[in-house]
Amino acid sequence: MKEAGLLKNRPIYHLDTQADLERAVRKLVRGDPRLRPILQQAGMPGLRRRPAGFAGLAAIVVGQQLSIASASSIWSRLEVAFDPFHHDALLRSRADKLARLGLSAAKIKTLKHIAQEIAEERLNLDALADLGADEAHRTLTSLHGVGPWTADIYLLFCLGHGDAWPAGDLAVQEAMRIGLNLTSRPTAKEMSPLAEDWRPLRGVAAHLWWAYYKVARKRDGAPVPEAIMSVDTALPTSDRRANQLNPSSQAQREQVSDPVPTARERRTTSERHRHRT
Numbered sequence: 001m002k003e004a005g006l007l008k009n010r011p012i013y014h015l016d017t018q019a020d021l022e023r024a025v026r027k028l029v030r031g032d033p034r035l036r037p038i039l040q041q042a043g044m045p046g047l048r049r050r051p052a053g054f055a056g057l058a059a060i061v062v063g064q065q066l067s068i069a070s071a072s073s074i075w076s077r078l079e080v081a082f083d084p085f086h087h088d089a090l091l092r093s094r095a096d097k098l099a100r101l102g103l104s105a106a107k108i109k110t111l112k113h114i115a116q117e118i119a120e121e122r123l124n125l126d127a128l129a130d131l132g133a134d135e136a137h138r139t140l141t142s143l144h145g146v147g148p149w150t151a152d153i154y155l156l157f158c159l160g161h162g163d164a165w166p167a168g169d170l171a172v173q174e175a176m177r178i179g180l181n182l183t184s185r186p187t188a189k190e191m192s193p194l195a196e197d198w199r200p201l202r203g204v205a206a207h208l209w210w211a212y213y214k215v216a217r218k219r220d221g222a223p224v225p226e227a228i229m230s231v232d233t234a235l236p237t238s239d240r241r242a243n244q245l246n247p248s249s250q251a252q253r254e255q256v257s258d259p260v261p262t263a264r265e266r267r268t269t270s271e272r273h274r275h276r277t
Helices: 018-031 033-042 053-063 068-081 087-092 095-100 105-119 126-130 133-141 148-158 170-179 188-198 202-217 237-243 250-254 263-271
Strands: 002-007 010-014
Touching: 010 018, 010 126, 018 033, 018 188, 018 202, 033 170, 033 202, 053 068, 053 087, 053 105, 053 148, 087 105, 095 105, 126 133, 133 148, 148 202, 170 188, 170 202, 188 202
Parallel strands: none
Antiparallel strands: 002 010
16 A cells, blocks of 8 residues: 555555555554444455556546446457557547547547647646545546546546545445445435545545445445456457446446437447446
8 A cells, every 4th residue: 555645644545456455444444443344244345456547547438328338349449440549549530430439429529638638748647646536536527528437437446546535426325324324325415524534545445335335235336347457558458358347337327527428328228237226
């Protein structure tokens, strides 16, 4: 568990390995006795990571509002067309070519905007890991087409930011309702004060609550499959294909600042594996 600087006397933790996560969970639980029975019931959560950088963020954008199968299919075509998947190449690509690969007009606009920001050195995705979670979140959500859900997933699973807090995730909300004996499931707005005492380890708490949700509800609630551990963006295409985002979290669909789905994307709704919380 690496400390990368201080924010108002709070260290910024990076969760790069399973050992990092386990040390952070133990530290978190020592600070809040309410979490001890949660850890006892859930067991130690596993670290889930995805590739970072432009390709990592682009894969999350591609997966917005789509089923796993649809997102994987489109991303596979993009990987073949752009090898490697680099922001300069996408920036030079014509919109009609990207549309033929399966991207909606809204996602093309989002990806080109992100690529432009990187190319003009106004955006450094790697540097977000060393910012406080709130500042990093604001930086991402200031980008066209990047809403809270997309920002949270990138910070948590691509950068391993130990304090990123997915306040809009329904599985985390429901797990906290059950585990903390709340009268109702907290809203995204209510989730922030509930997690305040867990700073600078709110992201660690999110991993713990996802693990607890899986035990309490008998299904996986995390938006990235448990098997996703690789952070190697140089994996062969066939191997990276397994690293596609699971966009099953309803929180994704509720984030109004993420792009509105096209008619084609809405037709995939019936394919989705939904939470029923």
